[in-house]
Amino acid sequence: MALARPTLAAIRYGYGLRPGQDSPSDADGLMTQLAKGIAAKDRFPREGIVGRRETATRVISLRAAESKAAREGKPNESIRKETQREAQRIYRLDAMSRLAQAVHSPFGFYERLGSFWMDHFSTSALKSLPMRMIVPLYETEAIRPRMAGSFADLLKAAILHPAMLIYLDQDQSVGPDSRVAQESGRGLNENLGRELLELHTLGAGSGYTQEDVRAAALILTGLTVDNRALEMVYRPRRAQGGAITLLGREYQDDEAGSQDHMRMLEDLAADPRTAAHICRKLAAHFISDEPPADMTEVMVASWKASNGNLGEVYRAMLEHPLAWENPGQKIKQPFEFIVSGFRALNLPDDNMAALLADMEGDDDDVGPVGKAMQMAGTAKSAEQRRKRAGQANALTLGALQKMGQPIWQPPSPAGIPDKSDAWLTPGQLSERIDWSRRAARLLGQKLEPADFLQVALADAATPETRKIISQAPSKLHGLTMVLASPEFNRR
Template identity: 50%
Template sequence: MSLSVPTMAAIRFGYGLRPGEASVQNKDALLAQLPAALQSPVAFPVGGLDERRAAISDLQQQLRDLRQSEDDDQERREHRKLLQRQAQARFQQDANARLLQAVLSPYGFHERLATFWTNHFSTSANKSLPMRLLVPAYEAEAIRPHIAGHFSDLLRSATEHPAMLIYLDQAQSLGPDSRGGMQQKKGLNENLGRELLELHTLGAGSGYTQADVRAAAMVLTGLTIDRRDMDAMFRPGISEPGPHKVLGISYGGPKRTERDYLSLLDELAANPKTALHICRKLVVHFISDDPPDGMISVMTDAWRKTDGNLTAVYTAMLAHPAAWDNPGSKARQPFDYVVAGLRALNAGPDDGNVGRFLKANQGSREDLGMAAKNGDASSPNVGGDATMMGEAGKALRDRKAIQTARALGQGALRRMGQPTWLPPSPAGFEESFGAWITASQLAERLRWARRATAQFGQGFDPREFLKATLADAARDDTIRIVGQAPNKISGLMLTLASPEFNRR
């Protein structure tokens, strides 16, 4: 079965079709999204990057004050719990904003690339309390600005960000023979050196050795964070002195500088095995779990000719005939599925009905608790006063709306196994078809489809919805089943539960 280019562009290379949104007509239109998206504001971190940096500094100061406090243990525990709730509330807002960014953006290909690279350079907000505030900023300032440029710039930006340095314990790595290492009696942490070679550049099985991992970790010593401002810095006093060979190339000398690790990053970015590893991952993400060798070869040639210009690599991928063959080869991961479902239901002008609802109901746990308290009609404060009863009813409706928004957004992603910015390991989330198309996964998606269509499906005709959502990707048996649904909501739900909608 072959599909039209607009349908394939939306489903395979974007987050699906939205009613009323102009479809992408060709590969050039996909590529045109990259510079256009860079001119559009990023919805997270909420409040902007300057405000977030100030919030991170304030949190660090409060944590320092807490450690030095003379309050009793109970007071310190309560204070820390308050800081945890505040950080979690910010994180929840950011995660909601990231979901909305994908739902509302007209630049689906750019959003998919942002998801791919954030997963490639994985960090987790669960690492520490400050990471709740740092990880959303990491995607916004370290990943997104560089996904259409040269890989070397993206690699450097991701590696040097404090979120990466904290996540992979680079902030704790000291050269064993450095002045700081000997004074503190602490030594090397190899995490960043290992993941730099295994995940971020060359790839597993590419020929590097444990000696290369250790040498890379030595070269990276000195790269750490300023814990007051939570920013990256280089401290010569903790960098391991002397030269260190990685893949036969020597870095450093008697006096170490940041130029040593930057040279290592540049050499790894230029390594042909890095090009092969990254190009293969791109094809696995977008096209097939079994990527065609010819396509990878064309992409690595583009990488070599342009010194790793990622737009040139994407262009080579999209220009290859295999990019438009075998529709449905990949599974929509949970984030893909939820975003595509919300986009399909998001009729109306501007933000649409879904966008308006989710924006209005991005409540935190504190909001839910307050709504529950205010909405308790048995409360003595409510009594028989009609005004108070009306306020209680509104609070109850607000609570239900917040619960619905959470259930259709972050709650659904957690249940489906892909919570925002919380990957299971530095390797990120799985890409394979079998990881996401399972009986339990499909059952969870069916529950989500039932709730989403009940919330947003009023006014849709199932047959028209199917046509608008899947276009020529809809199979004859799906068209027949949706047309025979006992009611409109069931027809909409069957569309979102169909095999075609769960694949890309």
């Protein structure tokens, strides 16, 4: 089924159609979205990059002081609980801000690429309490500004950010022959070296060996995190000295060891296997689980001709004829599904903040859930505030948790599953139908099913789905079936 290009662009390369927002119809329009998105200011971290660094280092310092006091037999439970509450509150604010940005942004291709690269360079807010504040910072300062430039620059920014070093335990790794190892008995941690080769650059099955994994880990020794400044630092006392051979190339600490890791990252970024791995992964994410070989070949050729310029790689994908054919090959991940649902429902911008107010039981700023309850004649009470909070959470962060994609919490360094069969399960479909019913009841009171179908899917709606919606026994059932339809859940 052929679709109008603006429809396909919004669904395949963005987060779906939204009333009042125009969709591009070609590669130039999508690349313009990317450029404008990079130039705009992200909504998270809530206090900005500088403010977040100040907040995070303050909380980290308080936690460190409390831990030291506890070891000395003088624990301060109130400090520990307060920092836990603050970190969780900050995480929730940031997660809702990220959700709101995806819902309301007119730069859908930029938003989708932000999710793609955060998944490629996965880190988790669950690693530790400070990571709840650091991971949003990582996305805004390391990933998003570099998504249209050199892959080498993106790779270095991602791998050397404190979030990645903490997540993969690089801050615990020391060279086996280093001075710190001799004094402390600590040793090498291969986590970052392994994921660097397997996930971030060459790809699994590309011919590297366990010896290469160890070599990459050895070259990375010396890198750790300064928690006071929340920055990556190089500590020579932790580094493995001497020559190290990786993939047949020797890395010698000819500059006191402080540049070996940079040269390694640049070499890995330039490796043809990296180009093949990344290009196929991009096409598999946007086009189909098994992307057309001729499309990935064109993308790899563009990578080589531009020395890994990601903007040129995206353009090669978008200008390929198959980029605009055969819609519906991918199943939306839960985040995409919920964002596209809110977009179709045309949730006002201020209502996302009000949903957070509902979640926190704030009667001073009643959101869409609270308004729905008021319309139903529900009296205010502590019990109703709790109910309102539960409903708001069930529409947003709680729904993502139940569907298997909580924000900034991938299940492993490999990220969120991107294959259709991961999301085509009875449990997943049941959760989506429940969400669709809840969203329709609370947010779709003024909509008619036939009109909503046109807004949500335009010409992507099949005659079969149009017939089903027209025969719906009630308005709520019709609205629910639009969101639960096969076309709405595919892209």
